[in-house]
Amino acid sequence: MDKKTKIERANAFVDGELDRAARTDVLAEAARNPDMARELAQLNRLKMAVEDSVEVPAIDLPASGRGRAARRWAIGLATAASLALVAVTGIIAWTDRTPATDHGIPLAWALDVHGGWRDAGPAAGNPGLPRPTTVRLDAHVPDLSAAKLRIAHVGAAPGPDGAKALVVGYLGTRGCRVTLLVDGGRSRLTEDPVFVEAGGVKAMAWRAGRLRHLILAEGMEQGRFRMIAKAVHRASLERLPVDEPTRMALARSRRTSPPCAA
Amino acid sequence: MHRLEPYLPRLYRYAFSLTREEELAKDLVQQCALKSLAAKSVPDEEAAYRAWLFIILRNAFRDHLRRNRLKDALFQPDPLPEDEPVMEYWRGDERLINILNVKQAMGRLNAKDREIIGLVDLAGLSYAESAEVLDIPAGTVMSRISRARARLLALIGESNVAPLKPARARRRT
Numbered sequence: 001m002d003k004k005t006k007i008e009r010a011n012a013f014v015d016g017e018l019d020r021a022a023r024t025d026v027l028a029e030a031a032r033n034p035d036m037a038r039e040l041a042q043l044n045r046l047k048m049a050v051e052d053s054v055e056v057p058a059i060d061l062p063a064s065g066r067g068r069a070a071r072r073w074a075i076g077l078a079t080a081a082s083l084a085l086v087a088v089t090g091i092i093a094w095t096d097r098t099p100a101t102d103h104g105i106p107l108a109w110a111l112d113v114h115g116g117w118r119d120a121g122p123a124a125g126n127p128g129l130p131r132p133t134t135v136r137l138d139a140h141v142p143d144l145s146a147a148k149l150r151i152a153h154v155g156a157a158p159g160p161d162g163a164k165a166l167v168v169g170y171l172g173t174r175g176c177r178v179t180l181l182v183d184g185g186r187s188r189l190t191e192d193p194v195f196v197e198a199g200g201v202k203a204m205a206w207r208a209g210r211l212r213h214l215i216l217a218e219g220m221e222q223g224r225f226r227m228i229a230k231a232v233h234r235a236s237l238e239r240l241p242v243d244e245p246t247r248m249a250l251a252r253s254r255r256t257s258p259p260c261a262a
Numbered sequence: 263m264h265r266l267e268p269y270l271p272r273l274y275r276y277a278f279s280l281t282r283e284e285e286l287a288k289d290l291v292q293q294c295a296l297k298s299l300a301a302k303s304v305p306d307e308e309a310a311y312r313a314w315l316f317i318i319l320r321n322a323f324r325d326h327l328r329r330n331r332l333k334d335a336l337f338q339p340d341p342l343p344e345d346e347p348v349m350e351y352w353r354g355d356e357r358l359i360n361i362l363n364v365k366q367a368m369g370r371l372n373a374k375d376r377e378i379i380g381l382v383d384l385a386g387l388s389y390a391e392s393a394e395v396l397d398i399p400a401g402t403v404m405s406r407i408s409r410a411r412a413r414l415l416a417l418i419g420e421s422n423v424a425p426l427k428p429a430r431a432r433r434r435t
Contacts, residue, residue, distance in 0.1 A: 011408040049364040050383040056271040174386035259386045
Protein backbone atom coordinates (compact mmCIF):
# COMPACT_ATOMS: atom_id res chain seq x y z
CA MET A 1 0.00 0.00 0.00
CA ASP A 2 1.50 3.37 -0.98
CA LYS A 3 1.96 6.28 1.41
CA LYS A 4 -0.91 8.28 -0.04
CA THR A 5 -3.36 5.43 0.45
CA LYS A 6 -2.11 4.84 3.98
CA ILE A 7 -2.58 8.48 4.94
CA GLU A 8 -6.01 8.64 3.35
CA ARG A 9 -6.97 5.52 5.24
CA ALA A 10 -5.77 7.05 8.50
CA ASN A 11 -8.02 10.04 7.83
CA ALA A 12 -10.93 7.77 7.01
CA PHE A 13 -10.27 5.87 10.25
CA VAL A 14 -10.46 9.06 12.29
CA ASP A 15 -13.67 9.99 10.47
CA GLY A 16 -15.27 6.62 11.20
CA GLU A 17 -15.54 5.83 7.52
CA LEU A 18 -13.87 2.41 7.54
CA ASP A 19 -15.58 -0.93 7.90
CA ARG A 20 -14.63 -3.23 10.74
CA ALA A 21 -11.98 -5.17 8.80
CA ALA A 22 -10.26 -2.01 7.60
CA ARG A 23 -10.38 -0.53 11.11
CA THR A 24 -8.71 -3.64 12.48
CA ASP A 25 -6.01 -3.37 9.81
CA VAL A 26 -5.33 0.25 10.70
CA LEU A 27 -5.09 -0.55 14.41
CA ALA A 28 -2.72 -3.44 13.69
CA GLU A 29 -0.59 -1.18 11.51
CA ALA A 30 -0.54 1.47 14.25
CA ALA A 31 0.62 -1.14 16.74
CA ARG A 32 3.57 -1.98 14.47
CA ASN A 33 4.38 1.46 13.16
CA PRO A 34 4.96 4.35 15.60
CA ASP A 35 4.69 6.87 12.74
CA MET A 36 1.22 5.59 11.95
CA ALA A 37 0.20 5.65 15.63
CA ARG A 38 1.44 9.24 15.87
CA GLU A 39 -0.43 10.18 12.70
CA LEU A 40 -3.67 8.80 14.11
CA ALA A 41 -3.18 10.66 17.38
CA GLN A 42 -2.45 13.92 15.54
CA LEU A 43 -5.43 13.56 13.25
CA ASN A 44 -7.68 12.85 16.22
CA ARG A 45 -6.38 15.89 18.00
CA LEU A 46 -6.75 18.02 14.90
CA LYS A 47 -10.32 16.91 14.32
CA MET A 48 -11.23 17.68 17.91
CA ALA A 49 -9.57 21.11 17.79
CA VAL A 50 -11.35 21.96 14.52
CA GLU A 51 -14.68 20.91 16.02
CA ASP A 52 -14.10 23.12 19.01
CA SER A 53 -12.81 26.07 16.98
CA VAL A 54 -16.25 27.34 15.97
CA GLU A 55 -18.73 28.52 18.57
CA VAL A 56 -22.30 28.34 17.41
CA PRO A 57 -24.44 31.35 18.35
CA ALA A 58 -28.14 31.03 19.11
CA ILE A 59 -29.96 30.62 15.83
CA ASP A 60 -33.71 30.70 15.56
CA LEU A 61 -35.83 29.72 12.66
CA PRO A 62 -36.88 32.74 10.60
CA ALA A 63 -40.09 34.48 11.64
CA SER A 64 -42.00 32.32 9.18
CA GLY A 65 -40.92 29.28 11.16
CA ARG A 66 -43.55 28.13 13.57
CA GLY A 67 -44.23 28.37 17.26
CA ARG A 68 -41.06 30.02 18.44
CA ALA A 69 -42.50 31.31 21.69
CA ALA A 70 -44.04 27.94 22.49
CA ARG A 71 -40.76 26.23 21.78
CA ARG A 72 -38.80 28.55 24.04
CA TRP A 73 -41.31 27.99 26.82
CA ALA A 74 -41.13 24.24 26.45
CA ILE A 75 -37.34 24.19 26.42
CA GLY A 76 -37.25 26.39 29.50
CA LEU A 77 -39.70 24.14 31.28
CA ALA A 78 -37.75 21.03 30.33
CA THR A 79 -34.55 22.58 31.62
CA ALA A 80 -36.16 23.55 34.89
CA ALA A 81 -37.56 20.05 35.25
CA SER A 82 -34.20 18.47 34.61
CA LEU A 83 -32.63 20.58 37.32
CA ALA A 84 -35.37 19.70 39.76
CA LEU A 85 -35.05 16.06 38.89
CA VAL A 86 -31.47 15.74 40.00
CA ALA A 87 -32.37 16.98 43.45
CA VAL A 88 -35.41 14.78 43.92
CA THR A 89 -35.27 11.46 45.71
CA GLY A 90 -38.05 9.17 46.71
CA ILE A 91 -39.81 5.92 46.07
CA ILE A 92 -42.22 4.74 43.45
CA ALA A 93 -44.41 1.76 44.07
CA TRP A 94 -44.85 -0.28 40.93
CA THR A 95 -46.80 -3.31 39.92
CA ASP A 96 -45.51 -5.66 37.32
CA ARG A 97 -47.62 -6.21 34.27
CA THR A 98 -44.69 -5.47 31.99
CA PRO A 99 -44.97 -6.97 28.52
CA ALA A 100 -41.26 -7.59 28.41
CA THR A 101 -39.19 -9.36 25.81
CA ASP A 102 -37.32 -12.56 26.59
CA HIS A 103 -34.57 -10.41 28.01
CA GLY A 104 -36.94 -8.57 30.30
CA ILE A 105 -36.57 -5.47 28.12
CA PRO A 106 -39.83 -3.84 26.99
CA LEU A 107 -38.24 -2.79 23.73
CA ALA A 108 -41.40 -1.91 21.80
CA TRP A 109 -42.54 0.42 24.56
CA ALA A 110 -39.09 1.99 24.83
CA LEU A 111 -38.94 2.59 21.10
CA ASP A 112 -42.35 4.18 21.23
CA VAL A 113 -41.25 6.61 23.95
CA HIS A 114 -37.96 7.30 22.17
CA GLY A 115 -39.84 8.09 18.96
CA GLY A 116 -42.23 10.36 20.86
CA TRP A 117 -39.67 12.90 22.02
CA ARG A 118 -37.46 12.44 18.98
CA ASP A 119 -40.23 13.31 16.54
CA ALA A 120 -41.96 16.00 18.53
CA GLY A 121 -39.02 17.63 20.30
CA PRO A 122 -39.00 19.29 23.71
CA ALA A 123 -42.59 20.47 23.45
CA ALA A 124 -43.72 16.86 23.59
CA GLY A 125 -42.49 16.67 27.14
CA ASN A 126 -44.89 19.36 28.25
CA PRO A 127 -47.93 17.28 29.22
CA GLY A 128 -45.90 14.72 31.06
CA LEU A 129 -43.07 16.70 32.55
CA PRO A 130 -42.24 15.34 35.95
CA ARG A 131 -43.38 17.41 38.87
CA PRO A 132 -41.24 16.82 41.92
CA THR A 133 -44.30 16.49 44.13
CA THR A 134 -45.87 13.68 42.14
CA VAL A 135 -43.04 11.89 40.38
CA ARG A 136 -40.36 11.01 42.82
CA LEU A 137 -37.45 9.09 41.46
CA ASP A 138 -34.15 8.22 42.98
CA ALA A 139 -32.69 8.09 39.50
CA HIS A 140 -29.21 9.22 38.68
CA VAL A 141 -29.11 11.23 35.44
CA PRO A 142 -25.52 11.38 34.23
CA ASP A 143 -23.89 14.21 32.36
CA LEU A 144 -22.88 12.92 28.92
CA SER A 145 -21.46 16.14 27.58
CA ALA A 146 -18.11 14.43 27.05
CA ALA A 147 -19.85 12.39 24.38
CA LYS A 148 -21.31 15.64 23.00
CA LEU A 149 -24.76 14.64 24.18
CA ARG A 150 -26.84 17.20 26.04
CA ILE A 151 -30.13 16.74 27.83
CA ALA A 152 -32.77 17.98 25.42
CA HIS A 153 -35.87 16.42 26.93
CA VAL A 154 -37.03 15.41 30.36
CA GLY A 155 -40.45 13.99 30.84
CA ALA A 156 -42.60 11.29 32.30
CA ALA A 157 -44.33 8.70 30.18
CA PRO A 158 -46.73 5.92 31.07
CA GLY A 159 -44.59 2.86 31.68
CA PRO A 160 -45.31 -0.51 30.13
CA ASP A 161 -47.36 -1.38 33.20
CA GLY A 162 -49.25 1.91 33.15
CA ALA A 163 -47.31 3.72 35.88
CA LYS A 164 -44.94 6.57 35.15
CA ALA A 165 -41.42 6.20 33.86
CA LEU A 166 -38.78 8.88 33.73
CA VAL A 167 -37.74 9.79 30.18
CA VAL A 168 -34.47 11.60 29.56
CA GLY A 169 -33.62 12.47 25.97
CA TYR A 170 -30.04 13.26 25.06
CA LEU A 171 -29.34 15.07 21.81
CA GLY A 172 -26.02 15.04 19.98
CA THR A 173 -24.54 17.60 17.63
CA ARG A 174 -24.62 15.26 14.64
CA GLY A 175 -28.18 13.98 14.84
CA CYS A 176 -27.70 11.31 17.51
CA ARG A 177 -30.51 10.82 19.98
CA VAL A 178 -30.21 8.65 23.05
CA THR A 179 -33.07 7.91 25.39
CA LEU A 180 -32.65 6.85 29.01
CA LEU A 181 -35.74 5.35 30.63
CA VAL A 182 -35.97 4.65 34.32
CA ASP A 183 -38.89 2.95 35.98
CA GLY A 184 -39.65 0.58 38.79
CA GLY A 185 -40.95 -2.22 36.59
CA ARG A 186 -40.07 -5.69 37.75
CA SER A 187 -38.22 -8.04 35.47
CA ARG A 188 -35.51 -10.62 35.53
CA LEU A 189 -32.90 -7.93 35.02
CA THR A 190 -29.99 -7.70 37.42
CA GLU A 191 -27.10 -5.30 37.79
CA ASP A 192 -25.42 -7.11 34.90
CA PRO A 193 -26.45 -5.26 31.76
CA VAL A 194 -28.24 -7.01 28.91
CA PHE A 195 -27.56 -5.71 25.44
CA VAL A 196 -29.99 -6.21 22.58
CA GLU A 197 -29.97 -5.04 18.99
CA ALA A 198 -32.84 -5.10 16.55
CA GLY A 199 -32.52 -3.46 13.18
CA GLY A 200 -30.72 -0.20 13.71
CA VAL A 201 -31.87 0.01 17.33
CA LYS A 202 -29.45 -0.76 20.11
CA ALA A 203 -30.55 -1.02 23.70
CA MET A 204 -29.08 -1.97 27.03
CA ALA A 205 -31.01 -2.64 30.21
CA TRP A 206 -30.12 -3.37 33.81
CA ARG A 207 -31.36 -2.85 37.32
CA ALA A 208 -29.82 -0.48 39.81
CA GLY A 209 -31.42 -0.90 43.20
CA ARG A 210 -35.19 -0.88 42.71
CA LEU A 211 -35.06 0.85 39.39
CA ARG A 212 -34.99 -0.65 35.94
CA HIS A 213 -32.81 1.32 33.53
CA LEU A 214 -33.02 1.13 29.79
CA ILE A 215 -30.96 3.12 27.34
CA LEU A 216 -31.41 3.01 23.60
CA ALA A 217 -30.35 4.72 20.40
CA GLU A 218 -31.05 4.35 16.72
CA GLY A 219 -28.42 4.23 14.02
CA MET A 220 -25.51 4.72 16.40
CA GLU A 221 -22.25 2.94 15.78
CA GLN A 222 -22.18 -0.08 18.08
CA GLY A 223 -18.87 0.62 19.80
CA ARG A 224 -19.94 4.14 20.66
CA PHE A 225 -23.34 3.04 21.93
CA ARG A 226 -21.82 0.38 24.17
CA MET A 227 -19.38 2.86 25.63
CA ILE A 228 -22.13 5.39 26.39
CA ALA A 229 -24.43 2.71 27.78
CA LYS A 230 -21.72 1.30 30.02
CA ALA A 231 -20.87 4.76 31.31
CA VAL A 232 -24.53 5.33 32.22
CA HIS A 233 -24.75 1.84 33.72
CA ARG A 234 -21.73 2.44 35.92
CA ALA A 235 -22.91 5.90 36.95
CA SER A 236 -26.31 4.51 37.94
CA LEU A 237 -24.77 1.85 40.17
CA GLU A 238 -22.10 4.03 41.73
CA ARG A 239 -24.32 7.12 41.80
CA LEU A 240 -21.32 9.16 40.84
CA PRO A 241 -20.57 11.45 37.89
CA VAL A 242 -18.81 9.91 34.91
CA ASP A 243 -15.13 9.75 35.82
CA GLU A 244 -12.36 11.45 33.85
CA PRO A 245 -10.95 8.38 32.05
CA THR A 246 -14.46 7.48 30.93
CA ARG A 247 -15.10 11.06 29.82
CA MET A 248 -11.95 10.96 27.72
CA ALA A 249 -12.92 7.61 26.25
CA LEU A 250 -16.40 8.95 25.44
CA ALA A 251 -14.91 11.99 23.72
CA ARG A 252 -12.51 9.82 21.75
CA SER A 253 -15.26 7.44 20.74
CA ARG A 254 -17.42 10.33 19.59
CA ARG A 255 -14.60 11.73 17.47
CA THR A 256 -13.86 8.44 15.78
CA SER A 257 -17.41 7.27 15.17
CA PRO A 258 -19.66 8.27 12.29
CA PRO A 259 -22.77 10.40 12.82
CA CYS A 260 -25.90 8.48 13.69
CA ALA A 261 -27.72 7.09 10.70
CA ALA A 262 -31.23 7.15 12.17
CA MET B 263 -39.82 21.18 16.83
CA HIS B 264 -39.50 21.57 13.09
CA ARG B 265 -37.30 18.91 11.51
CA LEU B 266 -34.98 21.66 10.30
CA GLU B 267 -34.05 22.91 13.76
CA PRO B 268 -31.59 20.19 14.82
CA TYR B 269 -29.57 21.02 11.72
CA LEU B 270 -29.18 24.74 12.39
CA PRO B 271 -25.92 24.46 14.38
CA ARG B 272 -24.37 22.19 11.77
CA LEU B 273 -25.47 24.47 8.96
CA TYR B 274 -23.95 27.40 10.81
CA ARG B 275 -20.64 25.58 11.25
CA TYR B 276 -20.50 24.83 7.53
CA ALA B 277 -21.51 28.41 6.68
CA PHE B 278 -18.78 29.74 8.96
CA SER B 279 -16.20 27.55 7.24
CA LEU B 280 -17.23 29.18 3.96
CA THR B 281 -17.43 32.77 5.12
CA ARG B 282 -15.25 33.10 8.25
CA GLU B 283 -17.70 35.83 9.26
CA GLU B 284 -20.21 35.22 12.02
CA GLU B 285 -22.93 37.58 10.78
CA LEU B 286 -22.71 36.43 7.18
CA ALA B 287 -22.77 32.81 8.30
CA LYS B 288 -25.91 33.45 10.36
CA ASP B 289 -27.47 35.24 7.42
CA LEU B 290 -26.75 32.30 5.13
CA VAL B 291 -28.34 29.91 7.60
CA GLN B 292 -31.43 32.11 7.77
CA GLN B 293 -31.65 32.20 3.98
CA CYS B 294 -31.24 28.45 3.85
CA ALA B 295 -33.98 28.01 6.46
CA LEU B 296 -36.35 30.31 4.59
CA LYS B 297 -35.79 28.54 1.30
CA SER B 298 -36.23 25.11 2.78
CA LEU B 299 -39.40 26.12 4.65
CA ALA B 300 -40.83 27.61 1.47
CA ALA B 301 -39.91 24.65 -0.72
CA LYS B 302 -42.82 22.84 -2.32
CA SER B 303 -41.00 19.56 -2.45
CA VAL B 304 -38.91 18.36 0.48
CA PRO B 305 -36.98 15.06 0.62
CA ASP B 306 -38.67 12.56 2.95
CA GLU B 307 -35.65 10.47 3.75
CA GLU B 308 -33.52 12.08 6.47
CA ALA B 309 -30.09 11.66 4.82
CA ALA B 310 -31.41 13.13 1.58
CA TYR B 311 -33.04 15.98 3.52
CA ARG B 312 -29.76 16.70 5.31
CA ALA B 313 -27.74 16.83 2.09
CA TRP B 314 -30.47 18.94 0.48
CA LEU B 315 -30.17 21.54 3.26
CA PHE B 316 -26.42 21.82 2.84
CA ILE B 317 -26.78 22.17 -0.93
CA ILE B 318 -29.28 25.02 -0.38
CA LEU B 319 -26.83 26.74 1.93
CA ARG B 320 -23.97 26.31 -0.54
CA ASN B 321 -26.12 27.80 -3.30
CA ALA B 322 -27.06 30.69 -1.03
CA PHE B 323 -23.36 31.41 -0.56
CA ARG B 324 -22.81 31.29 -4.31
CA ASP B 325 -25.71 33.73 -4.77
CA HIS B 326 -24.19 36.02 -2.16
CA LEU B 327 -20.91 36.09 -4.08
CA ARG B 328 -22.70 36.82 -7.34
CA ARG B 329 -24.83 39.59 -5.85
CA ASN B 330 -21.76 41.27 -4.45
CA ARG B 331 -19.69 40.61 -7.56
CA LEU B 332 -17.20 38.70 -5.51
CA LYS B 333 -15.08 35.91 -6.81
CA ASP B 334 -14.33 32.96 -4.64
CA ALA B 335 -11.89 30.18 -5.32
CA LEU B 336 -14.53 27.78 -4.04
CA PHE B 337 -16.37 27.88 -7.33
CA GLN B 338 -13.34 28.11 -9.60
CA PRO B 339 -11.75 25.08 -11.21
CA ASP B 340 -9.39 23.36 -8.81
CA PRO B 341 -5.83 24.53 -9.58
CA LEU B 342 -4.47 21.45 -7.92
CA PRO B 343 -4.93 18.04 -9.52
CA GLU B 344 -6.98 15.56 -7.49
CA ASP B 345 -4.05 13.13 -7.51
CA GLU B 346 -1.65 15.60 -5.94
CA PRO B 347 0.40 13.59 -3.45
CA VAL B 348 -0.40 14.07 0.20
CA MET B 349 2.40 15.15 2.45
CA GLU B 350 4.40 12.78 4.58
CA TYR B 351 3.57 12.27 8.22
CA TRP B 352 3.52 15.61 9.99
CA ARG B 353 6.58 16.06 12.17
CA GLY B 354 5.42 19.11 14.09
CA ASP B 355 4.87 19.39 17.82
CA GLU B 356 1.50 17.91 18.65
CA ARG B 357 0.94 20.58 21.30
CA LEU B 358 0.73 23.12 18.48
CA ILE B 359 -2.60 21.55 17.51
CA ASN B 360 -4.78 23.70 19.72
CA ILE B 361 -7.93 25.73 19.14
CA LEU B 362 -6.16 29.06 18.75
CA ASN B 363 -3.71 27.78 16.15
CA VAL B 364 -6.45 25.90 14.33
CA LYS B 365 -8.58 29.07 14.15
CA GLN B 366 -5.70 31.03 12.70
CA ALA B 367 -4.67 28.32 10.27
CA MET B 368 -8.25 27.82 9.08
CA GLY B 369 -8.33 31.51 8.16
CA ARG B 370 -5.27 31.04 5.96
CA LEU B 371 -6.40 27.81 4.37
CA ASN B 372 -7.65 27.91 0.78
CA ALA B 373 -11.42 27.95 0.26
CA LYS B 374 -11.77 24.39 -1.01
CA ASP B 375 -9.80 22.91 1.87
CA ARG B 376 -11.84 24.96 4.33
CA GLU B 377 -15.04 23.75 2.77
CA ILE B 378 -14.24 20.05 2.97
CA ILE B 379 -13.11 20.43 6.58
CA GLY B 380 -16.29 22.41 7.20
CA LEU B 381 -18.44 19.61 5.87
CA VAL B 382 -16.67 16.67 7.48
CA ASP B 383 -15.36 18.06 10.77
CA LEU B 384 -17.58 21.02 11.52
CA ALA B 385 -20.90 19.85 10.10
CA GLY B 386 -20.21 16.16 10.81
CA LEU B 387 -21.31 14.90 7.41
CA SER B 388 -20.15 11.51 6.19
CA TYR B 389 -17.98 11.23 3.11
CA ALA B 390 -20.99 10.09 1.10
CA GLU B 391 -23.08 13.05 2.26
CA SER B 392 -20.24 15.48 1.60
CA ALA B 393 -19.84 14.00 -1.86
CA GLU B 394 -23.50 14.63 -2.56
CA VAL B 395 -23.26 18.25 -1.45
CA LEU B 396 -20.16 18.86 -3.55
CA ASP B 397 -21.34 16.66 -6.42
CA ILE B 398 -18.12 14.70 -6.53
CA PRO B 399 -17.30 11.00 -5.94
CA ALA B 400 -16.93 9.84 -2.32
CA GLY B 401 -13.37 8.73 -3.11
CA THR B 402 -12.52 12.31 -4.02
CA VAL B 403 -13.83 13.46 -0.64
CA MET B 404 -11.43 11.01 0.99
CA SER B 405 -8.49 12.49 -0.94
CA ARG B 406 -9.59 16.06 -0.40
CA ILE B 407 -10.04 15.79 3.35
CA SER B 408 -6.69 14.07 3.62
CA ARG B 409 -4.90 16.82 1.67
CA ALA B 410 -6.83 19.58 3.42
CA ARG B 411 -5.79 18.30 6.84
CA ALA B 412 -2.19 17.92 5.69
CA ARG B 413 -2.17 21.55 4.57
CA LEU B 414 -3.89 22.66 7.76
CA LEU B 415 -1.22 20.87 9.79
CA ALA B 416 1.48 22.51 7.68
CA LEU B 417 0.00 25.93 8.44
CA ILE B 418 -0.24 25.07 12.11
CA GLY B 419 3.42 24.08 11.98
CA GLU B 420 4.24 27.59 10.82
CA SER B 421 2.33 29.05 13.73
CA ASN B 422 4.11 31.42 16.04
CA VAL B 423 1.91 30.47 18.98
CA ALA B 424 4.30 28.06 20.61
CA PRO B 425 3.25 25.63 23.28
CA LEU B 426 4.27 26.46 26.82
CA LYS B 427 7.35 24.73 28.07
CA PRO B 428 6.73 22.49 31.03
CA ALA B 429 7.50 24.23 34.28
CA ARG B 430 10.77 23.27 35.93
CA ALA B 431 10.54 21.30 39.07
CA ARG B 432 11.24 23.39 42.14
CA ARG B 433 14.63 22.97 43.62
CA ARG B 434 14.44 21.43 47.02
CA THR B 435 15.73 23.54 49.80
